[in-house]
Amino acid sequence: MFRKLPGDEAQHLVTTTPDTAVVFRPAVVQTPAIITLVIFVWRMLAGLVRLLWRHPIASAITAVPGVTWTLYGWSWALLTIFGLLAVPIGWALIHRASFLRLIGWRLLAFWRLTWVYRRHWQPVMIISGLGRHLRGRDYLPHLGKVTCTSWADLVTVRMLTGQSVKDWADRTDHLAHGFGARSCRVSVARAGRLLLVFPRHDPLATPLPAVPVPDEASVGPVEVGTCEDGRPWRLKVHGTHVLVAGATGAGKGSILWSAIRGLLPAVRAGLVQIWALDPKRMELSFGRDLFGDRYAATPEHCAELLEAAVVVMQERADRFAGLRRTHTPTVEDPFVLVVVDEVAFLTAYQADKGLKLRICAALATLTTQGRAVGVGVLAALQDPRKEVMNIRNLFPDKIALRLDESEQVDMVLGDGARDRGALADHISPIPAQGAGVGYVRLETSPDPIRVRAAYVSDTDIRAMVEAVTA
Numbered sequence: 001m002f003r004k005l006p007g008d009e010a011q012h013l014v015t016t017t018p019d020t021a022v023v024f025r026p027a028v029v030q031t032p033a034i035i036t037l038v039i040f041v042w043r044m045l046a047g048l049v050r051l052l053w054r055h056p057i058a059s060a061i062t063a064v065p066g067v068t069w070t071l072y073g074w075s076w077a078l079l080t081i082f083g084l085l086a087v088p089i090g091w092a093l094i095h096r097a098s099f100l101r102l103i104g105w106r107l108l109a110f111w112r113l114t115w116v117y118r119r120h121w122q123p124v125m126i127i128s129g130l131g132r133h134l135r136g137r138d139y140l141p142h143l144g145k146v147t148c149t150s151w152a153d154l155v156t157v158r159m160l161t162g163q164s165v166k167d168w169a170d171r172t173d174h175l176a177h178g179f180g181a182r183s184c185r186v187s188v189a190r191a192g193r194l195l196l197v198f199p200r201h202d203p204l205a206t207p208l209p210a211v212p213v214p215d216e217a218s219v220g221p222v223e224v225g226t227c228e229d230g231r232p233w234r235l236k237v238h239g240t241h242v243l244v245a246g247a248t249g250a251g252k253g254s255i256l257w258s259a260i261r262g263l264l265p266a267v268r269a270g271l272v273q274i275w276a277l278d279p280k281r282m283e284l285s286f287g288r289d290l291f292g293d294r295y296a297a298t299p300e301h302c303a304e305l306l307e308a309a310v311v312v313m314q315e316r317a318d319r320f321a322g323l324r325r326t327h328t329p330t331v332e333d334p335f336v337l338v339v340v341d342e343v344a345f346l347t348a349y350q351a352d353k354g355l356k357l358r359i360c361a362a363l364a365t366l367t368t369q370g371r372a373v374g375v376g377v378l379a380a381l382q383d384p385r386k387e388v389m390n391i392r393n394l395f396p397d398k399i400a401l402r403l404d405e406s407e408q409v410d411m412v413l414g415d416g417a418r419d420r421g422a423l424a425d426h427i428s429p430i431p432a433q434g435a436g437v438g439y440v441r442l443e444t445s446p447d448p449i450r451v452r453a454a455y456v457s458d459t460d461i462r463a464m465v466e467a468v469t470a
């Protein structure tokens with residue numbers, strides 16, 4: 001009976017049973033008013049200290065004019081307000097980046113925390129099912145820190161004990177709409193804590209021009225576009241295999257061409273060879289001269305070229321065996337990147353069964369054994385179903401551009417990728433807004449990253465051909 005209960009529940013605690021001699025009455029303990037007052041004052045002080053600690057700048061900006069008014073009158077308070085406004089405005093005009101980093105984003109985070117997240121936290125948690133209302137008491141996940149970047153709010157959350165990441169990943173739609181964002185992405189910050197990303201606007205909404213050809217010859221991660229957080233998107237091609245999946249018009253070509261463009265100095269230096277398989281003859285044929293005689297369009301020729309790559313790979317494996325375990329590109333042993341546009345033409349839609357078997361076997365051999373000896377595959381594909389591409393799991397790195405169906409996202413990026421926010425089926429079909437936009441899930445991280453590939457125009461490709469053939 002002396003169990004601690006929420007106040008509004010005491011009235012429901014009727015333990016009498018009709019027609020029995022024994023009647024249990026709930027014991028109502030009256031808390032002395034002074035204890036209640038002390039608790040409220042203590043909570044207020046703790047809240048004040050927490051506010052000052054977490055938001056010193058915002059607190060100072062509000063407190064200073066108030067104190068000045070009390071001590072020196074309204075005219076001085078007005079002057080202080082003008083002074084306080086003039087400093088940040090001047091700073092923002094002179095050096096916007098440092099102003100935003102040190103003041104702007106913090107103020108915005110304070111505003112978003114109080115006005116958006118704290119205000120809506122309880123209803124969104126209860127209605128989405130992430131919080132519980134039990135016996136008159138709300139059990140809510142703890143809303144932690146809110147940080148603002150140029151494009152998104154990053155919200156840390158402490159989950160309720162017993163909740164899983166999947167509970168949150170399944171409710172990203174509720175969270176996004178509940179807090180007025182377009183989408184929400186969930187990732188694990190540490191045990192029991194999550195990081196929710198709510199984009200405020202889309203930094204990838206406009207097409208990006210082709211990335212300038214690098215000055216140095218390198219096979220290192222090639223800059224092919226921009227990540228959502230504004231960092232350059234560098235695609236690793238050496239030491240891995242990459243599969244790019246996207247519906248027709250999703251912009252697969254821009255990834256293939258951006259990768260080739262980034263490798264151009266290394267091609268000129270003889271450190272990289274690009275072998276092109278172009279069964280559709282619509283994409284890579286445009287820069288045919290870049291590939292010399294390592295270009296194939298007919299299925300027979302494609303099978304031969306793939307088998308030639310397997311021979312190179314096996315010959316290197318024989319030579320490297322017992323001597324080295326990784327490949328360093330040299331003029332004698334350059335990195336061979338096999339670029340395949342619409343790989344399904346060769347693996348699934350190929351009528352000649354013999355050819356199909358040869359091509360599948362060569363591709364499977366390259367993708368299982370090639371990366372250690374400097375042979376990589378970069379393949380593009382429209383339809384990611386297993387019956388179309390049964391070796392898709394042999395590609396360590398995958399990119400999902402716009403896809404037609406939501407189930408296709410996990411087929412490309414692996415289980416749970418869509419729940420974690422890879423909404424590739426929501427990418428706009430309008431080329432200016434959505435072509436080249438996609439999600440990347442790297443071998444090393446379960447969290448998908450939203451990216452946009454730079455658009456390599458026909459003029460850019462012509463210039464690339466001229467630069468290599470000159």
Ligand SMILES: Nc1ncnc2c1ncn2[C@@H]1O[C@H](COP(=O)(O)OP(=O)(O)OP(=O)(O)O)[C@@H](O)[C@H]1O
Nearest residue numbers: 207248249250251252253254431435436453454455
């Ligand atoms: N990165 C990009 N940024 C902006 N627009 C792009 C980008 N990539 C492609 N586009 C536009 O979208 C159109 C379709 O692109 P692309 O042909 O590369 O798509 P795809 O996925 O290769 O299609 P398909 O499988 O039918 O060949 C292009 O003509 C171009 O106008």
